[in-house]
Amino acid sequence: MAKATKHRALLGDLLIAGGIITEGQLAAALAAQGQSRPQRLIGEIIVDLGYATKEQVLSAVAEGCGVPFARLTPQLVDPAIRGSLPETFIQKHGVLPLFRVRDMLTVAVSEPANLFLMDEIAHAAGLSVQVVAATADNIYEMMEYTLAGAKDEARAETLAEDALAGEEVLLANDYDSVYGNWPPEKVAALLLREAVRARAGAIHLEPDEKVLRVRFGIDGCLHVVMRPPARLAAGLTDAFEAMVGASARPTSGHPGTAASRAVAGDTPAVPERDGSNLGRSKRLMVEGRAVQLHMTSLGGAFGPRVVIRLVRDDEAQRPLEKLGCDFDLLTKYRELIAPLRGLVLVAGPRSSGVTTTLYSTLNDLDPIRLNICTFENSVSFSLPGVNQFTPATCGLADSASALRLLLHQQVDVLALDCEMPRAVARVTVEAALDGCLVLAQVRAGDAADAVARMLSVASPEDLATALRGVLAQRLVRTICPHCRTTYEPPAHLRRRIAETFGQVEQYAAGRGCGNCGRTGLLGQIGLFELVTVEGALADRIRARTGREAMRDAIRAAGFPSLWVDGINKTRAGITSLEEVMSVLSGCPGEAPPTAPKATDH
Numbered sequence: 001m002a003k004a005t006k007h008r009a010l011l012g013d014l015l016i017a018g019g020i021i022t023e024g025q026l027a028a029a030l031a032a033q034g035q036s037r038p039q040r041l042i043g044e045i046i047v048d049l050g051y052a053t054k055e056q057v058l059s060a061v062a063e064g065c066g067v068p069f070a071r072l073t074p075q076l077v078d079p080a081i082r083g084s085l086p087e088t089f090i091q092k093h094g095v096l097p098l099f100r101v102r103d104m105l106t107v108a109v110s111e112p113a114n115l116f117l118m119d120e121i122a123h124a125a126g127l128s129v130q131v132v133a134a135t136a137d138n139i140y141e142m143m144e145y146t147l148a149g150a151k152d153e154a155r156a157e158t159l160a161e162d163a164l165a166g167e168e169v170l171l172a173n174d175y176d177s178v179y180g181n182w183p184p185e186k187v188a189a190l191l192l193r194e195a196v197r198a199r200a201g202a203i204h205l206e207p208d209e210k211v212l213r214v215r216f217g218i219d220g221c222l223h224v225v226m227r228p229p230a231r232l233a234a235g236l237t238d239a240f241e242a243m244v245g246a247s248a249r250p251t252s253g254h255p256g257t258a259a260s261r262a263v264a265g266d267t268p269a270v271p272e273r274d275g276s277n278l279g280r281s282k283r284l285m286v287e288g289r290a291v292q293l294h295m296t297s298l299g300g301a302f303g304p305r306v307v308i309r310l311v312r313d314d315e316a317q318r319p320l321e322k323l324g325c326d327f328d329l330l331t332k333y334r335e336l337i338a339p340l341r342g343l344v345l346v347a348g349p350r351s352s353g354v355t356t357t358l359y360s361t362l363n364d365l366d367p368i369r370l371n372i373c374t375f376e377n378s379v380s381f382s383l384p385g386v387n388q389f390t391p392a393t394c395g396l397a398d399s400a401s402a403l404r405l406l407l408h409q410q411v412d413v414l415a416l417d418c419e420m421p422r423a424v425a426r427v428t429v430e431a432a433l434d435g436c437l438v439l440a441q442v443r444a445g446d447a448a449d450a451v452a453r454m455l456s457v458a459s460p461e462d463l464a465t466a467l468r469g470v471l472a473q474r475l476v477r478t479i480c481p482h483c484r485t486t487y488e489p490p491a492h493l494r495r496r497i498a499e500t501f502g503q504v505e506q507y508a509a510g511r512g513c514g515n516c517g518r519t520g521l522l523g524q525i526g527l528f529e530l531v532t533v534e535g536a537l538a539d540r541i542r543a544r545t546g547r548e549a550m551r552d553a554i555r556a557a558g559f560p561s562l563w564v565d566g567i568n569k570t571r572a573g574i575t576s577l578e579e580v581m582s583v584l585s586g587c588p589g590e591a592p593p594t595a596p597k598a599t600d601h
Contacts, residue, residue: 011057012029014064018060030042032049055071058133061133062133067132068132069134070133072139076098076099076321077146078099078322079145081098081105082146085107085121085125093121094136094140095108096142097125099319099322102568102572104129104130104326104327106130107121107130108142109133112131184232184236191214192243193287195216195310199218202217202307203240203310205237205308207230207233207300207302210230212227214226214227219522219523220475221477221519245282281379289313291310291312291313292311292382294311309380317383318363319360322360323526324526325528326568336530337361341432342437343463343468344438344467345451346440346441346471347472347473348443348473352473353473361415362386363383365413368385370413371387371409372412372415373389373411374417375390375402377419399419407436413437414437414439417441420440420453420457426457428440429459432466445586445588446472447531447554448548448554448588449472449588451541460542467533468532472528472529473562474527475525475526476527476566476580477521477522477523477524478522479508479509479521479573480519482515484508484509484510487509501564506573507570510522520576521579525574525575527584529559529560529561531559532559536557537550537553540553563587566580566583567580
């Protein structure tokens with residue numbers, strides 16, 4: 001009984017400290033509780049008296065239990081992870097799996113003080129569990145969402161099984177007999193629909209002398225899906241141009257030149273680079289999903305080569321929790337950006353997910369309270385509540401001048417997804433020193449390489465003062481859950497990995513099935529290296545330390561490399577050893593000496 005009284009007092013104290021209720025309201029609630037038969041919880045009474053909402057009371061309860069409180073949204077819930085707990089368990093206890101990172105399952109509960117429930121969840125899932133508190137109404141609302149999402153996913157898997165059954169060509173290979181009478185617009189609509197169903201990130205149109213090779217970019221790899229006659233190239237390109245409302249195909253003059261675009265009556269979205277035509281973009285609904293199309297072209301020997309990038313809402317607005325960071329790294333990254341000042345570098349080569357990480361970081365901030373702006377080569381996705389700029393929209397050809405103009409807009413948070421020449425780097429560092437939080441992408445192999453590249457364009461003293469940390473990353477494909485199996489890598493490689501990274505009890509890979517296009521891999525996840533810059537590392541920057549010495553200093557400071565995260569995800573069965581070694585090939589760190597040989601899975 002004494003314990004219950006202490007808990008009630010703690011809840012009341014938390015609500016008072018948070019400015020939710022007053023001392024008098026708490027006294028009135030306690031008096032009402034003493035008269036209730038049977039005795040009710042103090043939180044219920046406070047809600048019934050109208051002193052606080054259910055969310056405010058549960059948030060205080062969660063705080064007292066040391067559990068985070070969350071307002072669940074579809075972006076925070078992965079429908080595919082619902083199967084981590086039996087459906088009967090979910091319905092009985094009113095809990096909901098949200099997402100999984102390695103062997104850690106995050107679950108929403110409405111009773112954060114119920115320690116027995118936490119144990120039952122861990123036992124039922126067979127995983128380590130961390131919980132977040134959410135109201136029962138919110139949890140049941142998201143249950144309906146995940147149930148619908150699971151049905152959509154099952155339908156998508158059936159379609160994928162039909163489409164990817166054992167061959168590289170997804171659509172009918174005999175073009176004339178199947179699609180010969182179709183207008184180009186109908187073929188383009190078919191390709192777009194199938195690309196969304198196959199989770200493709202891009203459609204490539206590559207004309208040759210006799211055929212037009214059409215490929216989908218799926219999880220970082222290209223797959224041939226159609227080989228129509230070359231005569232279709234112009235019509236298909238025009239059909240995609242009509243979709244995005246742009247003239248991305250050069251019409252006269254040298255391909256991609258300003259003169260050719262003037263003839264076409266098109267205005268480029270951003271300045272031209274490398275002779276390419278960057279075209280325009282448009283947001284469409286495809287198969288019930290919002291997709292933003294970005295079309296680019298470059299003149300070739302047999303006509304323009306066209307790439308249509310597909311950016312889906314669910315991919316561009318991923319919560320940070322879904323990128324693949326482990327819990328400790330994610331906590332430290334949030335602590336790094338929490339002060340809302342200084343420079344944070346997000347580093348990686350092209351197609352390493354850097355832009356997604358930048359967008360996810362911005363989604364984690366408060367666009368109502370903060371003035372959040374981006375400065376990008378081209379806007380990959382429209383972020384609600386975020387002010388997005390390109391050099392062209394600023395009306396200036398010089399990026400540094402455009403950036404200085406933007407900073408006059410009283411920016412609180414600035415995300416840079418553009419090249420970093422010396423003039424832009426100087427403005428970037430100055431903004432961070434002036435109290436702005438600057439998130440800047442750098443094309444680099446790892447954290448030490450990112451620092452070295454910044455040292456080549458920025459003052460060592462200013463950089464050491466402004467730089468708070470570096471998040472380096474790569475993307476690896478994850479093992480297909482439908483055909484996952486275990487196998488043994490070569491003995492010498494297994495021994496070397498155990499010596500360098502510690503024992504890996506079991507290695508997993510995919511056999512290959514219709515769901516993953518016979519690759520054994522389905523989807524992607526990030527590998528991360530997070531380095532916070534202070535003390536000795538800042539002094540190293542002031543001394544203009546080289547890459548290798550900086551890398552040694554980072555390891556000596558206790559920050560693990562990308563290789564460590566890769567092997568940890570291999571150990572957890574998330575990705576395969578071959579995939580990690582392929583993606584991190586050439587990446588500095590504790591790399592095994594030789595690549596694993598192909599094995600029969």
